[in-house]
Amino acid sequence: MEYLPFLQAKKGNWTGEYVSHGIVDQRPWQTAATLAGMAQSAEERELAREAERLADHEVDQAFSQSLRQASLVKPQLNGRALALQQRVTELQATVKGDQARIAALTGSSGAKSGSTESKDTDLEVAKAQLGLDQNELADSIEDLSRESGDPRVKLQQELAARQAAVKKYYDSASKDEGQTAVSSAEQYKTLAQQAFAWWSHRKRSQLISQAKQLALADVAALTDDQARMKAEASQIAANVSATAALMPSSERVEQLQRLAAQQNIQNILNDRLGAQQQLVALYERWGKQVEIQNKIVIHLMLQSLAVIAAICVLTILAGWFVQVALERMFHERRQKQTLKTVLNLSTQLVGLLLVLLVIFGVPRQMPTILGLATAGLTLVFQDFILAFCGWFVLMGPNGIRVHDWVEIDGVGGEVVQLGLFRTWLLETGNWTANGHPTGRKVSFLNGYAIRGKYFNFSTVGQWMWDEININIPSETSVHPLIEKIYEASVQATEADAKMAQEEWKRVTHEEGSPQFSAMPSVNLRPAGSGVDVVVRYITRAGVRLETRNHLFETVIDLMRELNPRSGH
Template sequence: MKASEKLILAGLVILVGAAIAGLILTRSSSDSEAARGGRRTPSADRAPGIDRRTFETAQKLSGLAVTEEEERLAHEALRVADHEADLAFTDALRIANEQPDTQTEETRAIKERIQPIESQIKANEEKVKQLTAQRALAEGSERDNLQIRIELAKAESALEQDELADAKEDLIRAGGDAHSKLQRLLEEHEAMEHGNGTTRPNSGAAGPPETVFSPDSLIANWREWSALREKQGRLQQARQDASRKAAALSQDHESVEQHVREEQAQKQELAQRAASLLKMGKTENGANSKQAAAAALSSVRHLSEDEKNLLDLDKRIQDLGQLGATYGQWSASVGSRQQASLHAVIKSAFWIVLTLLLLFFFGRSIDQLFTRVNLEHKQQITLRAIVHFTGQVLAVLVIVFVIFGSPRQMSTIVGLAGAGLTVALKDFIVSFLGWFVLMGRNGIRVGDWVEIKGVRGEVIEVGLLRTVLLETDNWAAPGHPTGRQVAFVNSFAVEGYYFNFSTSGRWLWDEIQLLIPSSVDPYAIIEKISEIVTKETERNTQMAEQEWQRVTRRYGISPFSATPAVNVRSTKEGMEVIARYITRAQERSEVRSRLNHAVVKLIHPGKALSVAAETLPVPAGAGQRKIGPDPTPDR
């Protein structure tokens, strides 16, 4: 193995290992999401004693209704789920009333602060009732003074109410008033129910928009992961903004609360002073007492506004905390989906790397396999190239399908593409199929002597699409190459026909011709020629008969004799002798040359041979039959 191949193999193995590690690290995304979903829901975070998952599920499913029947069923399911949630709130409120709240140092301090405020509120209410009754009986300036005292008492009562509400909100935040917290959740639930009742489900809501790529493809999963990553970033930013705003409001709450505490002592002093001035009722001090009472009333109202601001700040802080928790749960859900998308991306990358690794081992295995196969060098190279190309095409298809996914109209696309390619590449497809025919048992090999479309020659190359011949002249002629290479598209093996003169050992029939003048006795010469041909071709004759016997047993055809034959034909010039014999295709020229030399030496004994035997006269058209010798005529 070369150094470059070792580096490629090591890189692929490292990538496969990294992909497997990524799959292991992200495999539990769905389980963790389910676990988080089971442990963290908005209802569970806000009210552990109330399970609103049934109602929330019905709300989510109601948005999926499309037809009127589905809308009716969704509305019915939402109604039943809402009734179940109301019963859950009722049970939770009853249990909260029966069970004592959790006591901590903070909750005890807040409750100790609440008790005197409630007592003061009751005292102010009784005071307002008494002053109202006195005002009904009073007359003149006393009636006006009582009216001012009533307004002052009401303002003090309103201030105490705001202070009580702020203390209760602090108690709810501290977890010491489950009943009030449940009551607030019930109000939110009723408000949400009212909003859902005024909004109908989205009729005809369509599914997610169709994308160009398959949802299981690498590109689709990568885009989903990127979108979820951006969404999670925005959710985290929103959560941080809510936390920062809640912290800022908490600081404002502390400053306002400190200001209210500072003014708390002034409130009692102003109220007592105004009340004493109003009770004196002196004429010379009437205007001053009313001004003092009005100033005390304005101060009390200002404190009441501060208490209301404090109460609003408490509610806003609680809402922001709840909003931050919701964003946190949303971000966790998006994170689970993002992890699942990342798992899918790593899985797709794993299949791509694994495909490349298998292609690498496949190529190595094919190379080693072809080194053990006994094939011709050119044929071995061609087959190896085809197998490598096929493996690479399959690997590319797998990688393309992993990256882009399968098209939605896969069968239609494949059918149309196949039909178009068949029409456009018909000649190439038929030629490629013809190569398999030529590589079969009855095909042709490099070195065979064949005739294709009237052109004869020796096969020098059998390619995927073309077959190349080294052209030779007529078989009856010496059969030397003309020097031209002729290429044929392999479609002739499927659509046409070809002659192979080299099958079963590459044997073919050849002949030599000789004209004996009428003045010469032909019988002795014919006998000598027969002996010469028989002796010269004896070995080839035996080998050809043995191979033909194997062929006849395989295909069930009739056997024939490969013994040389000498035919005699009478002409005007004399007797024409035709000696027909069997020889190998590649030895044809040499055997003919030796026989011609022997015949010339027979006719002209003792004379040197200075002219090539091929210059002997040969009638036109001789040697055109390739199957077997003609019947021997009577001599």
């Protein structure tokens, strides 16, 4: 309250001292009007209306007191002020003459029927002259007030401005009675709203307490003014009694009039003092009403906190129940641990969501929130969305199936499981190695089918290129051996090569001979102890090891035939 602009000015005393916001102190009304705008319940608004009525009456009486006090002051006129006083007296006489002339013209025109046009014209001219003289009189009175220091004109202007502002305030004030304290508290559904209401009640209680202190200060000031006015009235009465025989009659009449005016001012002070005392009592009641409403809100906050505590306890109990149920239903450790983690996280998220609903309630901008949440979830789960879409690609004619031999992101192996989101491979290493499983089960999100690449080595026959490496000592005849090895490779893989060519032909939809051949090839590579012979051939994935062993046996037999003394 101490930061409100209208409370920064110092209160004027009973003599009509000017303050920064006018001659008359209007803080009681401004304080009551400010607090009335903060009233919430029906009980508060009723108290606010009563405070406005009392403050309005108190300020009106303050204006009346100031006007009476100003009328007691007899300014000393000299110079220009004396000339203005004479001008005012002349204009007052002129205005009275204009009024008498208008009355005469009005009476004569009403007494005689069928008045002439000239008389009507004279009446209009007289009225216009009266208006001009009255305006000049008002301007002269204002100039005289300014020159002589008479505050009555300023008081009248300030009073008119106040009456206009008060009328505008009442015209724009809401006529809604509002709900009772208990009913209005029902609108605080969430903990956040209840905390905001508690803070609002607390601040309003402080403002009402400060308004009460201001009213008490006004009561003290008015009490001092009342005592001073009584002393002055007693002094005037004593002077009149003591000098009644010696005082001229005109001066005695003036003193008696002044004494009567002082008594009227005392009556006004008594009225103002009573109004301020009623304001103090009313602010006291208002503060107690706000405390009651604050207790209701605190009760609601405790209920919300109890609900949050219950949600937390239920979440903990649900997690414990899930663990007990999983211990009884599942015995495999990894599966049990996975389910336990997922279910615990789910129960905690549900509990957190319920707590947030208790604190903030259901969001009002649900479409916007859903849109933002959807965009956020899409960004977070974009890999899972691509994986789900990639599953449809893998289910197509050019996809992969369980038991296919594939290579994904440089990892080769046999497909052991194909789910909606993931593909699991039993790793077997690269295709030129021995092909034995490594014992590792590798998982890939199915998004590789859309934004990556994969190799499927499993056509209808699961054809693949394989190779063997043979070291031939330097003393062995290389060329005859190579020819025999080539012939043996062709004989061993001839059937598979023809089948592979036919299948590749169907896959590529080519007429005639395909552009590539499935016939084996033999390559030579120099080695330190002789020559390395690399035999590359086509075979089926399922019989790759059998074909390789058969070729090794054939090569060993050929080497024995060509070099029987080697003992190999």
